[in-house]
């Protein structure tokens with residue numbers, strides 16, 4: 019059976035997560051690697067960090083595809099003195115290519131926002147349409163849609179917790195002023211990763227609850243003082259990880275259709291910064 023090269027994987031990624039979808043400040047593409055190298059095994063992960071890079075090297079992968087870039091703000095030094103330089107050295111020495119798809123994957127059809135919505139039971143539409151794909155599906159960094167049946171916030175929080183991969187962070191639930199966990203939720207807005215920039219948008223659109231990650235005290239508290247939507251804040255890693263099984267499924271199907279021999283695995287290593295969680299609810 020034939021094999022794809024790194025360059026052909028780049029084309030496959032571009033077809034699904036085109037570069038023009040990326041935010042102005044973002045960096046996406048082939049970070050390390052030889053476009054002509056053949057690829058037998060790819061490891062998918064959210065973060066290019068020590069744990070996942072070691073997993074790729076020890077598992078004899080030819081390529082890693084991560085969500086986050088290794089160098090978002092450029093680099094002047096790639097020596098082994100810094101962990102990012104060590105990652106570059108180790109990948110090159112072991113012939114592992116590294117490619118990332120970040121905000122272009124966030125907004126794509128079957129991308130990060132779509133995957134989070136689907137996992138939470140929402141067949142949503144983008145709430146910040148950037149453009150459309152070739153099939154006419156709108157693309158954007160968030161999704162909004164209705165649950166099949168309204169439930170209490172308490173019940174919906176259980177749905178979200180069950181949908182996310184196991185990790186120490188868990189989820190936080192915030193209720194609008196005057197409400198509690200028994201409030202009914204039907205319209206759900208979602209955006210994976212750090213979604214506080216869409217707090218106002220979720221309210222304008224009449225969402226009952228907004229699911230995202232990384233919400234800080236002041237933006238969240240001030241938002242809830244003004245009313246709906248309720249907030250569910252998960253871990254950045256967990257809300258974005260949900261995309262990886264879909265990426266695996268789509269790339270595997272394309273390889274099979276092309277008669278290409280390709281093994282794709284998903285890293286289950288939790289790469290959020292936290293390793294433990296203690297509830298202080300008493």
Ligand SMILES: [Zn+2]
Pocket residue numbers: 085086211212254258
């Ligand atoms: Zn992210």
